[in-house]
Amino acid sequence: MFPRLLDLPYPNIEHGQGVWLTTTDGRRILDASSGGAMVTCLGYGVPELAAVAAEQADRIAYFYNHHFTSEPQERLADRLLEVAAPEMARIRFVSGGSEANETALQLARLYHVERGETDRWRVISPAQAYHGSTMGTLALSGRRSLQEPYTPYLADHLHLEPSTWRFDPSGEAALRQLDALLDVAGPETIAAFVCEPVSAAALPGYSPPEAFWRGLDERRKDHGFLICFDEVVTGMGRAGTWLAAHQLPIQPDVVAIGKGLGAGYAPLGGVFCTQEVYDAIDRGSREFDLGHTWDGAPVSSAVGLAVVDLLVERGLVERVRERGPRLRDEVVAALEGSEIVREVRGRGFLLGVELVDPRDGSSFLPVELDVAALVDDTALEHGLLVTSTHPQADGFAGDQTLIAPAYVSSDDELAEMVGRFAATIGDVERAIQDSLPRHP
């Protein structure tokens, strides 16, 4: 195996049930981040999903959707447009989030070309973001630490600083920066504004202030670019509505979804678009034939359909909407008094905990402490899986931890996650206090 980190002794997972993982040496880990990547929204070992996949694979698992279609693919498209995004007109299926965002980008470019605006190719997007690991999607963030050493392959897009409490609490600075970028690049060259409505890996639980969304909407009207939402994490109920866009005063033109759509039982993503975007291709070349081998495969589509059915039947999006704010309150209460916790933010079951230097309560923690890794490792010692990030080198955010439980987590399991996380932060805080004098 060629692992991601060559020095990391990866725990070996034998099986999972609900929100619990068990290693081959018998350790149990409580999963507060849905498979570690905000995917397994229905938990592990869901017999309905394994059965649906097997049944469809018995019938036919795969063919290339360049040639054929299938009932599962057609029905999943209809169901998603009916249940998850009735404001959208069409969906194209792909195999995962990177592909979904790449496809969104290609679709935005094609929309303008079909309308004769061939100069439009550039994207403006928030700098502190993550949209995928492919060359197209790596270029959509403004983070050199993420992009190096692959920058020679990346398109030259334009980026905004985040409107966090630290830099721009009102969102006005971001709008001024957006205007400046439009001016410099020439608005006639901008194809799309791409962003996460609620951020996940790079800035967990963050969403810009309402003024920013309203200002962005006005500039779309003035300048004619599209708005593409990366809802790979937030789509399918994670933020408490089927799309996080449904909570914002703006409607995107294109939306990428992934993760929760296959729920960890099939690699599956999708790209929604509005009727207007579809019409541009319908009235133009009438083809958008770029694709990937597994796009819309019968077995993946059948799993996606069963995921939607389970989310609806069990009222899980509603549960996330109702339970999310209380979960956030519980995390806040459990961390009260901690001098390294500055903010707990987020929507639904997508929460972010921002850590700061306890000496002033606002600076980034020293990057060399790698507190993010310390949090994740300490959490694992407490038998808890969380996902942290430490992008200080890029200058936009410090150490943060993401909490994103499966929607099926019981109240007792959520309480256990909060308790183990508070114990983790307590241990980390003590370790930081011991280290800091050596890092003035």
Add this chain to the structure above:
Amino acid sequence: MVASLGYGVQELVDAAAEQADRIAYFYNHHFTSEPAERLAERLVTVAAPEMARVRFVSEGSEANETALQLARLSETDTGREPVR
């Protein structure tokens, strides 16, 4: 050029269902699994004994992107001046 074993192969359906019952997914940023480790060993034994390692992705576009990234990274990490 995908369905090299044809359609409706019972052994493959059974293996997928059995594994999904045990565990279908987690992110390999955090963990590894016996199936992934065993598949890697088997491939470098049977299919490509001249190779040392394999990294798994979801399909062909991703495999080629990863190959490109790996080529670039190996140039950078060996201290050779990368071609820009």
